[in-house]
Amino acid sequence: TQELAAAMPYNLNKALEHGEIASCPEKGQTIEPSDPAIAGSTLTETIASEKAGAGDPRPGFNPGNESLDRVRVDSSERILTTNQGVPVSDNQNSLKAGYRGPALLEDFILREKLTHFDHERIPERVVHARGSAAHGYFECYEPLSKYTRASLFAEGGKRTPVFVRFSTVFGERGSADTVRDARGFAVKFYTDEGNWDLVGNNIPVFFIQDAMKFPDLVHAAKPEPHFAMPQASTAHDTFWDFISLMPESMHMLMWAMSDRGIPRSYRMMQGFGVHTFRLVAEDGKSQFVKFHWRPLAGTHSLDWDEAVKLAGADPDFHRRDLWEAIECGVYPEYELGMQIFSEAQAEAFSFDVLDATKIVPEELVAVQPVGKMVLNRNPDNFFAETEQVAFCAAHIVPGLDFSSDPLLAGRIHSYVDTQLSRLGGPNFHEIPINSPVAQTHNNQRDGMHRQAINRGRVAYEPNSLGGGCPFQAGAAGFTSFREPVGGDKVRGKAERFADHYTQATLFWNSQTPVEKAHIVRAFRFELTRVQTPAIRERMLALLVNVANDLAEGVAAGLGMPLPPAQPRATQNPAVPEIDVSPALSLFARPGNGGIRARRIAILVADGVEGVAARAVSAGLAREEAVSRFVGVRLGRVQGADGGNIEVDVTFEAMPSVLFDAVVIPGGEQAMTTLGNVGPVVEFIREQYRHCKPILVLGAGKSLAESAGVKLTLSSGEPDPGVLHFQGENVDVVLPQFVEAIAAHRHFERELDPPRV
Ligand code: HDD
Secondary structure, eight states, X not given: OHHHHHHSOGGGXXXXXXXXXXXXXXXXXXXXXXXXXXXXXXXXXXXXXXXXXXXXXXXXXXXXXXXXXXXXXXXXXXXXXXXXXXXXXXXXXXXXXXXXXXXXXXXXXXXXXXXXXHTOOOOOOSSSOSEEEEEEEEEESSXXXXXXXXXXXXXXXXXXXXXXEEEESSSOTTSOTTSSSOEEEEEEEEEBTEEEEEEEESSSSOSOSSGGGHHHHHHHHSOBTTTTBSTTOXXXXXXXXXXXXXXXXXXXXXXXXXXXXXXXXXXXXXXXXXXXXXXEOTTSOEEEEEEEEEETTOOXXXXXXHHHHHHHHOTTHHHHHHHHHXXXXXXXXXXXXXXXXXXXXXXXXXXXXXXXXXXXXXXXXXXXXXXXXXXXXXXXXXXXXXXXXXXXXXXXXXXXXXOOOHHHHHHHHHHHHHHHHHTTSTTGGGSTTTSOSSOOXXXXXXXXXXXXXXXXXXXXXXXXXXXXXXXXXXXXXXXXOOOOOOOOOOOSOXXXXXXXXXXXXXXXXXXXXXXXXXXXXXXXXXXXXXXXXXXXXXXXXXXHHHOHHHHHHHHHHHTOOOOOOOOOSOSXXXXXXXXXXXXXXXXXXXXXXXXXXXXXXXXXXXTOOHHHHHHHHHHHHHTTOEXXXXXXXXXXXXXXXXXXXXXXXXXXTSOGGGOSEEEEOOOHHHHHHHHTOHHHHHHHHHHHHTTOOEEEETTHHHHHHHTTOOSBOTTSOBOTTEEEEOSSOGGGTHHHHHHHHHTOOXXXXXXXXXXX
16 A cells, blocks of 8 residues: 555555545545444543653643644755745746746635735734733642542542643734733633633723623723824723723722732733633532632732833843743743632621622632643744634533533633634634643534545534434533523613622722822822822722722822712622732732842953852852843953953843842942943933832942941841842852742832932
8 A cells, every 4th residue: 555655646645544435435424433432332522631651841841732733844955945845946036037037826825825915914803902821731739639539639649631721911913011011811721621711810800890891991991082092001081981980990900000910920920711611510519700810930029110111122021931931941830729618608698699790718718729731842833833823711521510600601602702803713722722631522524724624424413424423412512501591581780789889999908008109199190190080089089988098098199089989880799808918919829939040140350259249150050040240342351360251241231120139249440440330320210210129249249338238227227129139159148049039029118218
């Protein structure tokens, strides 16, 4: 057969790939299929956790690899061809009638190239257009069969491949990463019983309660339609006009105006499924569940001034951070937690669990860790994977189910619908990044860009000609939880939805002083940008209902008197179970103390203390942090010890905001040189103002002080974020510096009294 195959043209070989069945399918689909699932076995052809493997992942390991291998293209050592596979001899010149003559219409090579180029763009996502993604896996800790029959939670150690996309919400595809916004946290689990998409955000609540208001919210937040400004910012009239008329948004607004709206990194933010979902066990029993992702690196944010400057210095800041961390083996990890509670518990809460503007405080239902997710491989191709991935809130698997949250109901419709125009038709599930690891068999056929070659003549059910296949899975398949429903057909909301402020107040009360100060600052900034005074006033009237000190702070910032409170939708909100929830503070999760992939600047010039600079660099490398020798220009500087240091980057190319911490290594001559360069002084000043850790060695003190760095707080106490070391052996001070970097920011400086 092989000899025959070799002698035949390629496409005639096709029949041989499939043997007799392909060459004469005379009995249609009644032929015994090779697929074990159809043959009656409960096994699917591909088990997701087999693909994900076990043990510590190898660098570059990607559980999704195999399924994508069939479409990977590598052109190394290949000749250039047209899309039809015709070798191209000249890719420089179009075909002309004479060297100076007109181009010829018959130039199919030029026409194919231009036509393809002309159609390279697809519509961007209507929200979450700007994003970055990575491959990885989810590993279940213990079987959760008591609560759910979802296959990914069936065994301890079971791994399921995932593809995760992080995004901003309101900016366009090319907008900056560090704008103030919620962040999307969308996870596609390729389980062995189909794809489950957990399409969440880094904020556990949403602006609105009903999907009916989603288009209004998005229209209000996006650039204003007459002049298409501002880009990727809610600081404008239409957003605040809408919000000030939507008191239900008050809770989400508190989160968005907090430092959660400007995360340091996708690796350092939480994720939330937001809605209440259901877990459904084998016996049909169901519990409610809320999903939480917790980053092992802790939750950390940027300073607003830093975020603004980063948008210019590196608009790809979060994309680059995610990419570089994975490339250097610092795999982002998140723990999945579940809050599991019964319907009876939910009934007793002071709030409605079907209202997406409410959280279930952790004091009421603890977050139970159930597994961890590791992101360990960057995509090969941004468009093919990150742009074409289609998440959908309707994609759930047996063992999970929806709740009757009215916001979720709209999402179940909207996501598939949007892909139809974004990805061009009903077959987007066949795009490799979207196609499940589990097999798909049904009678859906044809449509634009169909890839599958469904065989046989049967595309209906019931059938006898296809032996009844594909047959219904019955109880083994997805079954909706048998939830009794009743009631009149109405438009409206349940009573507890009308309490718009209690949890906004809970959030405010749970913040530390510095977080509160930042929230006031964020409101002040956004509302200062608003041009219509009546909108500012309406917002203040709403904030009075959240907390008086908040409203007073914002009013003072705006130079406005405090208006009376906006009348509440309900006069009798239920008494909340708690007034403070420490878990709501960003500082509640400082992380695991590591500084992997943090960026640290070591300032150098001729005459620098080279031994110390190199020792710090080596020490930080041992912690897997990324240090850079920053100089005035590229090339080498000569250390005081005579040795050379290669400058990695310049102050111009990588300004202060691109670093998490700075080292001023000393060396009289170097410090004098650097002190005379404006951008260097500004660099240090900004590090100090942004409350970052600063390590000052020996004679570096004069440079630090000339930039305004103070070694002590005004109380005389040492600033734990400013370390001054005089000794020879810098290894002595390094552990303290590492600890200061792991703590991320030293806000003592900011509040003591406001000095930066
Ligand atoms: Fe949505 C995208 C998250 C409410 C309609 N949404 C989208 C993405 C995320 C979320 C992370 C980007 C997915 C990706 O990376 O491709 N959305 C949420 C959360 C919500 C939410 C956490 C509230 C709990 N969304 C929501 C509602 C609707 C939509 C109420 C409509 C009724 N969302 C969409 C969409 C998008 C989308 C228009 C745009 C692109 C896409 O779906 O694929 O369908």
